[in-house]
Amino acid sequence: MQKRHFLNATMVGALSGMTAFPSVASAQNGPKTARGPTLLTVSGLIGAGNRGPFDPALDQLMARQKLAFGKAYAFDFAALAALPAGTIRPTLEYDGKPHALKGPLLMDVVKTCGVKVTGKTMLLLRAVDGYAARLSATEASARRFIVATHLDGRPLALGGVGPLWAVFDADRFSDVAAKPLTERFGSCPWAMYHIEVAES
DSSP: OOOOOOOOHHHHHHHHTSTTOHHHHOGGGSOTTOSSOEEEEEEESOSSOSBOOOOTTTOHHHHHTTOOOSOEEEEEHHHHHTSOEEEEOOBOTTTSOBOOEEEEBHHHHHHHTTOOOOTTEEEEEEETTSOEEEEEHHHHHHTTOEEEOEETTEEOOBTTTBSOEEEOOGGGOHHHHTSOGGGSOTTOOBSEEEEEEEEO
């Protein structure tokens, strides 16, 4: 797997300052019914959405990653936890051990946003450090990607591989399991905060 390259110290400083992190910068950037800070924003070919358009003043991380949208669907932790969750147990590249990862199916999250999934639907998964992975909805469904919220029974931490991780059980697919452990998770951005839905 091509290793993730972190953004410069300015970006790291912005993240540590929390006020620049769009998910917690202002409640007005999240859905009106949110009980907590937005963890995931989905934009692109979605339904009506539940938050307003991109705000260049308050959506600072998105602005730095050159995102823009007229509408989006925002999820806080409670909204994600309300979706049916599944558990996978892949062997992780970081310690070479199997771990239990729990969360809703990625495609359930996408469909909650009113996406009309077709054979051409593509997902661009973005992480807070700028890493991005392009994934077809067909692959996301076939490999049963989840949006992991928990690792070994505990919420994923920001600063670790959380708070959200788009991931699948690489051990269960022979074409992926045949690869070296370090090359199995290139399509699995941890610290994911944004999904852009498009058509190929």
